[in-house]
Amino acid sequence: MxxxxxxxxxxxxxxxxxxxxxxxxxxxxxxxxxxxxxxxxxxxxxxxxxxxxxxxxxxxxxxxxxxxxxxxxxxxxxxxxxxxxxxxxxxxxxxxxxxxxxxxxxxxxxxxxxxxxxxxxxxxxxxxxxxxxxxxxxxxxxxxxxxxxxxxxxxxxxxxxxxxxxxxxxxxxxxxxxxxxxxxxxTRRERAAQSGIRVGSRVTFVFEGRPLTGRVNRLTKRATVLVEDPEGERFSDGRRYRKYYVPIVHLQLAVA
Ligand SMILES: [Zn+2]
Incomplete structure (x- = not known):
């Protein structure tokens, strides 16, 4: 053929x-x-x-x-x-x-x-x-x-x-x-939404043994969380943040 x-x-x-x-x-x-x-x-x-x-x-x-x-x-x-x-x-x-x-x-x-x-x-x-x-x-x-x-x-x-x-x-x-x-x-977005985590949520996670609190800036496979940090990059709100990439399962909604 x-x-x-x-x-x-x-x-x-x-x-x-x-x-x-x-x-x-x-x-x-x-x-x-x-x-x-x-x-x-x-x-x-x-x-x-x-x-x-x-x-x-x-x-x-x-x-x-x-x-x-x-x-x-x-x-x-x-x-x-x-x-x-x-x-x-x-x-x-x-x-x-x-x-x-x-x-x-x-x-x-x-x-x-x-x-x-x-x-x-x-x-x-x-x-x-x-x-x-x-x-x-x-x-x-x-x-x-x-x-x-x-x-x-x-x-x-x-x-x-x-x-x-x-x-x-x-x-x-x-x-x-x-x-x-x-x-x-x-989708991850839905899975995250189900756990209550969405863009803008205040979340906590543990980084190198330290608990950190920040705000979710982006959700894909991992969440991008912005944590206020004087050494961080300056954002449009005038504050400085450091970016962390955290698997969604490692995030917890911050109480307040
Ligand atoms: Zn197709």
Whole structure:
């Protein structure tokens, strides 16, 4: 099969894909089972350890289960890399195409690993990804991965991909029963808001054995806390502050 015909076969396969809902759910559950059985890291559906290798395992399982191996063939020797990002705090995943200085093309699928870890605590609210409710972390990971697989397929077949566009949504719906292209994962911002910590909150934390009190200036993976300090940098309110980057879990709301 030539690279061009592999791409055409893949495009035909996704555009003509038809399967009853139960068949799709069955295949998705089979992949869930495959990951749990074959991963060297994921030990349970609410796993606490994951490795980029697991994404590769999922790619193979989805490519076989839904695309008859056509994705691998359409890649035509170009590399597909997998990455877990603890820093992505809004998107559940991304798929990108890169061209190296030497003119070599490769693709990269990234999954926001930390955002998955934020959810699925015992007291947490329900979580949906791509419009489907997820019972556990691995289900949410699968939904994100399916979404990224559609991005990859679109890039391979049509050189561009847009999950806000009808073609993407049509494919995601027929192949994976997705009803939306968004997620309702628990973001750090929400997690922090839940504990009452938000931008502007007065918080305390321990730094090198000393308790410090300051105000939250920014919230991402960590909070940026400004603590008044005569040696610090001058801010627009005329006072001097020193900046501390503190993991949100280490912060406590100051009493007053
Ligand atoms: Zn997308």
């Amino acid at each position: 030539t690279p061009a015909s592999a791409r055409i076969t893949l495009a035909d396969a996704v555009l003509s894909f038809q399967a009853p809902e139960e068949t799709i759910q069955q295949r998705v559950r089979q992949i869930h089972h495959t990951v749990l059985t074959h991963s060297r890291y994921i030990r349970s559906a609410n796993y606490s350890v994951i490795h980029p290798e697991d994404l590769e395992l999922m790619f193979k399982a989805y490519d076989e289960g839904f695309f008859d191996g056509h994705c691998q063939r359409a890649l035509d020797g170009r590399k597909l890399r997998f990455r877990l990002s603890p820093r992505m705090t809004k998107a559940g995943g991304t798929t990108a195409r890169f061209v190296t200085a030497a003119g070599e093309t490769f693709y990269e699928i990234t999954v926001a690993s930390s955002m998955l870890f934020e959810g699925f605590g015992q007291m947490d609210r329900r979580i949906s990804v791509c419009g489907l409710e997820c019972e556990n972390r691995l289900e949410a990971l699968q939904r994100i991965f399916e979404h990224e697989m559609v991005h990859l397929v679109e890039q391979l077949c049509w050189q561009s991909s847009n999950c806000a566009a009808p073609r993407f949504q049509e494919i995601a719906r027929r192949l994976f029963l997705h009803r939306a292209h968004t997620h309702k994962l628990i």
